[in-house]
Structures are given as structure tokens and as C-alpha cells.
Amino acid sequence: MRRKLAAASAAGAMAVALLAAGGWFCAGRGGNGAGEQNEGEPELVLSMVTNQVGEVPEENNLMEQAIQAYTGVRLKIGWVPPTAYDDKVNVMLAARELPKLLKVNYTPTVISSLKAGLFWEIGPYVQQYRNFSAQPRAFFDNVAVEGKLYGVPIFRNMGRVSLVYRKDWLDAQGWTLPVTLEDWYRVIRAGTVDDPDGNGKQDTYGMMLDKNYNQGTASTLSRLAVAQGAPNKWGVDREGSFIPEFVSAEYLETMRLFRRLYAEKLINPDFAVVDASTIDKAYESGKAAFRLTGGNAQTIQNQLEKLNPAAQVDSAPLKGPEGIRVPGEGGNAGMLVFPKSAVKSEQELQQILGFLDKLMDPPMVNLLVKGIEGRHYKVEGEFTVPLDKDLDFKEVKPYRDTFPNRDEQYHMDKPSKDTDLARKSKLIGYENEQHAVPNPALTLDSPTYAERGKELDQQIADAQTLYIMGKIDDRGWQAEVERWRLAGGDKVAREYKEAYQRVVR
Numbered sequence: 001m002r003r004k005l006a007a008a009s010a011a012g013a014m015a016v017a018l019l020a021a022g023g024w025f026c027a028g029r030g031g032n033g034a035g036e037q038n039e040g041e042p043e044l045v046l047s048m049v050t051n052q053v054g055e056v057p058e059e060n061n062l063m064e065q066a067i068q069a070y071t072g073v074r075l076k077i078g079w080v081p082p083t084a085y086d087d088k089v090n091v092m093l094a095a096r097e098l099p100k101l102l103k104v105n106y107t108p109t110v111i112s113s114l115k116a117g118l119f120w121e122i123g124p125y126v127q128q129y130r131n132f133s134a135q136p137r138a139f140f141d142n143v144a145v146e147g148k149l150y151g152v153p154i155f156r157n158m159g160r161v162s163l164v165y166r167k168d169w170l171d172a173q174g175w176t177l178p179v180t181l182e183d184w185y186r187v188i189r190a191g192t193v194d195d196p197d198g199n200g201k202q203d204t205y206g207m208m209l210d211k212n213y214n215q216g217t218a219s220t221l222s223r224l225a226v227a228q229g230a231p232n233k234w235g236v237d238r239e240g241s242f243i244p245e246f247v248s249a250e251y252l253e254t255m256r257l258f259r260r261l262y263a264e265k266l267i268n269p270d271f272a273v274v275d276a277s278t279i280d281k282a283y284e285s286g287k288a289a290f291r292l293t294g295g296n297a298q299t300i301q302n303q304l305e306k307l308n309p310a311a312q313v314d315s316a317p318l319k320g321p322e323g324i325r326v327p328g329e330g331g332n333a334g335m336l337v338f339p340k341s342a343v344k345s346e347q348e349l350q351q352i353l354g355f356l357d358k359l360m361d362p363p364m365v366n367l368l369v370k371g372i373e374g375r376h377y378k379v380e381g382e383f384t385v386p387l388d389k390d391l392d393f394k395e396v397k398p399y400r401d402t403f404p405n406r407d408e409q410y411h412m413d414k415p416s417k418d419t420d421l422a423r424k425s426k427l428i429g430y431e432n433e434q435h436a437v438p439n440p441a442l443t444l445d446s447p448t449y450a451e452r453g454k455e456l457d458q459q460i461a462d463a464q465t466l467y468i469m470g471k472i473d474d475r476g477w478q479a480e481v482e483r484w485r486l487a488g489g490d491k492v493a494r495e496y497k498e499a500y501q502r503v504v505r
Contacts (some may be wrong), residue, residue: 043072044351047342048101049092050402052079057398062375066367067399073355079398093118098339101352103402104151105334106143106443108450114150120338120349123149129353131360135406136433138328143335144443147503151335152356152404158331159432160294161223162425167314169196169289178290179319181228181257191289192266207261208288209271210279214464215457217329221464223292225254226437227320232327233439234496240504242441242496244489246460247481255477258468272465286311292318295429298422315425317432328436333401359403368405370416371396383417444503446495448488456492460484 056079057063064075078099080088086107092098093113104110113119126140126149127133135155143153163177170177173196178184190196191206214221222245226232230250235243245251261267268274268282282288284303291300297315304311317324336356343349358364370377370384376392377384386392407426415423449456463480466472472480 044348044355045074045076046101046352046355047076047078047099048103048336049078049080049088049099050103051082051085052398052402053082054398055394057395061395062372063367063395063399066372067359067364070361070363070367071355071358077402096341098342100338100342100348102337102339103154103334104337106330110337111145111445114145114148114337118340119150120340120343121148121150122152122338122349122353125350125353128350129357131357132353138433138436138438139331141438142331142442146445146499151337152353153332153335154401155404155406156329156331156333157429157433158328159326159436160329160429161218161292161318161326161432162295162297162315162428163290163318164293164295164297164300164313164315164425165290166196166286166312168310168312170314172196177316177319180321181253184224185257185260187290188261189264189266196289197286203287205268205282205288206266207290208268208279208282209258210274210276211272212276213271214461217327218294220292221251221254221258222327223318224257225251226327227318227325228254229320229322229325230254232437234441234493236440236500240497240501242493242500244460244493246464255464255467259470262468263470272469295425297425298419301419301421313421315421315428317428317435324432324435326432326436328438330442336404356404360405365405368396368400368403369407377416379414380417382414384414385417440500441496444496444499446492446499448491448495452488453492456484456488459487 057077059076060074064077068074076099086105086109089102089104090109092102093109096118098118123140123144132140132152136158138158139153139155140149142158143149143151165177169175169191173190173194175187175190176183178187188206191204193202195202195204197204209220213219222230222232225245225248228250230248231243231245233245235245235248237243246255258267262269262271268279279288283291283300286304286308295315297313301311301313304313318326338349338352343352359368370386371392373379373384376388376396377386379385407430446453460480463472463477463484466480467477
């Protein structure tokens, strides 16, 4: 190991020295799949293309030198602005001018290219690599195409939701955290009518919603319904038929809760039109008690303290009658794929996979998460402290966002210095992975949904709002569901069933 490092360039030696100061570099190179290189030479010069926000890093910078010193791989990265990235990828695919490693999003064009055999299938190899095989299989399943794996995901938490609440109000009022829908009604009502801030006015809400309350992966309606036992977007019955979440009993009962809250003026009446940023400000100014969110408890705490130093925010797992149950998200920010036109052999493919697996070793996690000790962070006792946020954004974040890594909680002896609340929120997100309910249609093909999905989703979302606002009753809601079925919803369900049967055979 020392002999190889001595052969590095002067700049590379500087990077190694900075990393070694953290106490981990002399542990040696880990991982699998790459052989020994000639002294002073990289095992592989790896061309890749990825997206990048902000200034493009210089080639062979300190971060890249540190990566090469540990893995033996020299990076040649083409950085593309994110606004133009998918178009750039489409042009590269059409021209068959591809690097050895390409970051892609899960788009129809990419999926078609994967099916067409332009990229290596890596499913048979993943379990051979120590760090990949240690991750929950769902991360890889969520980027599969017709049951086949072609890419390594850029890992992100799959279950980010937590219950963020005003602990000072809960303690003072004697509330308990809600579990059942009746519990939710009770605490939301109390947060609205019982003057929890003690100012003698009815100017708070137990919960506030924005116009996206029923849309996307952050849907408050879906999150609460899943906690009560509903499926995540789609359910699958014993015959393999796909059932939309909004026809389940648990989902309908959750809609009825929101309808009751609206009728009794216990949630903000403008929920159907108000932006999320406006609701953020309401929570941060002490106007609401409970929120289902992706873990920004510390942000709310910081803003509240400016107005009320005694305010206290806390977070907890989202629980229902069956315990913790949260909708599973995609768990990635894109994936890295391996073009056959550039990666010529199975041996070369395994060498690149070995490189990516090494990036999930503790030393590389530390590098990708925190950067280089003395330049991007310092050690204070049992914790590390960032030195310069701007430098981190410029030099470290591009690599953190590009390569697969799990957050330091999984690996580091010395975690980043943070508040107890922030650390607790992160831990909830990690532990939610064990309780995440998958969306069985996430990677399945439906030509009808590809063509008309947005229209169908919007129709149901609008009908839910009409129902909650009392403009249609149960009968009217069922009529809207039937209209959705006839407009293409049933066809989507059939296509998902057919695609599912092809995968599970």
C-alpha cells in the first residue's frame, strides 16, 4: 500500500496525506472485482457522464485523487447541467456515443434502451460484492426493468416520512401521539380549538395541508392511509390483479377523516390551492401542531426559536394500528448503467462494479459524505464538524450526488456533529426502511399509463378534493372512480397485471 502511494503525483500525495490524517486510509483498499495495477498507474481510466448543479469540478482534483488512491481508478467525468441532462442522454443514446459509466434517470427513453440490450445486465453479479449485497434488495428491485437489473442505484432513503409535532403543546395539553384515525381527529381538533399556544385566540390548526396533499410520493393522504393499512399506490390480490389504493377501505376512511375535518373547520380551508411554501411558513411561525413530513423537524425548530425560544419540536415514527407502516419511495436519485458499446467485456464490467462497491467502504463513505479532513471538516471529540459549506458544495457534493453511498450513520465511528433532533429524524428515516410498503407497480410497464397517467391521476386527485370539501358525497365519489375506470384506469390495472406476471414467472 505504501509503495503504491509513494508513486502518486505530488498533488495526489497531498490528497492521500489529508485523508490519512483521518486515521482510516492505512486500512488499505477494500471491495472486490479489481486486480493489482502496475506501480504508479491506475487500474482503470473510467469515463463517465453525470449531471451537476453549479460549478464543474476541475479534472483530477483532490477528491478524484483520493478516490484513485483508494480504488486504483482514474476518473474522466463529463459534467452536464441538470436542466439539459435527460436531453443530453437521449442524444448520446441515439448516437451510440456513450462512456463506460452513465448516470441515468428512470425515463421511458432510458427504459427502452435498457430493454433493447444497449446496457449490461448486472443482476447476476450484485451479490458478489460485499457492500452491494449488504443493502436491502428493494433498492435494486426499484430500478429493475421487467425483473432485470441494469444499474446501480444512487441510494436515497426509501421511507423518509416522520410525524413532526409541537412537543411543548403536547406536554402542556396532555395529548398523546395519534395512532388510529379517531386519534388523529382528536389531536387535530384539539390543536385547532383548544388554544395550544395560550394567546386567547383560535388562530392555530392541528394540521395544515397544501395543494399537493394527495399527490406524489409526499402525499399526506397516502402516507396516513398507508399507516392505517392501505396499499402504497397499488395493491395486488391473490389472483395478481392490481387494485388502486383509493378503493381500499383504509384509504376511503382516511378521506372521510379529512372530509370531517374540513366540514368542522379544523384544517385550513384553502388547502386545495395554497402552496407548500406558505404552509412551511405557518408551521415555522407556530400556527400548527402536527405534520407528516420528510424529516425537516430541525428546520421548523430553528425557525420557531426565533419567535418563541421556549418552543419545542419533536419527531416520531408514523404509526398505525399495525405499528410503523410507511409508503416506500423509489430509494434512488437515478442509477449508474454500463453501456455495452464502451464496456467491452464481462471482466471490465466486474472491474467497474468492484470500483463502485469500494466507494461504499467506510473510508470512501467518509470521503463522499464529508470530504477531506482539514479541508472540508475537522474532528472535535466524538464528532466531525464541517469547515466550509461553500467548499463542500463546490468540491464534495458533486461526488456525493454522483456515486452510490449510504449515509454515515451506517459506517462512521465519528458522526457529523448535529442536534439530537436532527439525528433522531435521520434515524427514523433509516429505521423506516424495515417498515416501508412497496409500490408493486413502480417498475412495471403500462402503455396506457405512459400515455394518459397524468390525466388519470389528476382526475382522481380532483375528485378527492371535491369529496373532502363536501361537493360530492359517497355516491358521487364512487361515480368518479367508475369514470376513472372507464377512462383508462381499468386498462392500466390490466397492463400492470400482465407485466407483473411476466416478471414473477
